[in-house]
C-alpha cells in the first residue's frame with residue numbers, strides 16, 4: 001500500500017492549490033478552481049481552470065496541471081490537491097470531474113495516488129484514484 005502524505009505535506013499542497021486558484025479565468029461560471037500536482041521527485045506543478053466563450057474548450061484546473069507537467073517531461077505523480085468555490089465567495093468541497101479522474105488515471109497507479117480535497121486546511125479529505133474512479137477504462141490494464 002502507498003505511503004500517504006503526512007498532514008504538513010497535504011496542507012502545503014492544498015495551500016499551493018489555493019494560491020493557483022487566484023489565476024482562475026472563469027467569467028462564465030464564476031467558479032474558480034486551483035490545483036497543485038505533486039510529482040514523484042518533489043516538484044509541484046499548479047493549474048487553474050481556464051474558461052472559454054465557446055464553453056467546450058474550457059479546461060479544468062486539474063487537467064491544466066497535468067498537461068503542464070506532462071508537456072515538461074514529468075509523468076510520475078504522487079498527489080493532487082484541489083481547491084474550488086465561487087470566485088467571490090467561500091471555498092466549497094470540490095472533487096475532480098469525471099474527465100479529470102480519467103486523465104489522472106492515465107498516469108497513475110489507481111491505489112498509489114492521492115487526491116486531496118477540502119474547503120479548509122483543518123478538514124482535508126484524501127482519496128485514491130481507485131476510490132474516485134473504480135473499474136476505470138484502460139487500454140493498458142497491466143500498466144505498472
Ligand code: THU
Pocket residue numbers: 026029031032033048049050051058059060061062094095096097100
Ligand atoms: N472545474 C474545475 O476546474 N475542476 C473541477 O474538478 C470541477 C470543475 C471548473 C470547470 C469550470 O470552469 C468551472 O469549474 C465550473 O464547472
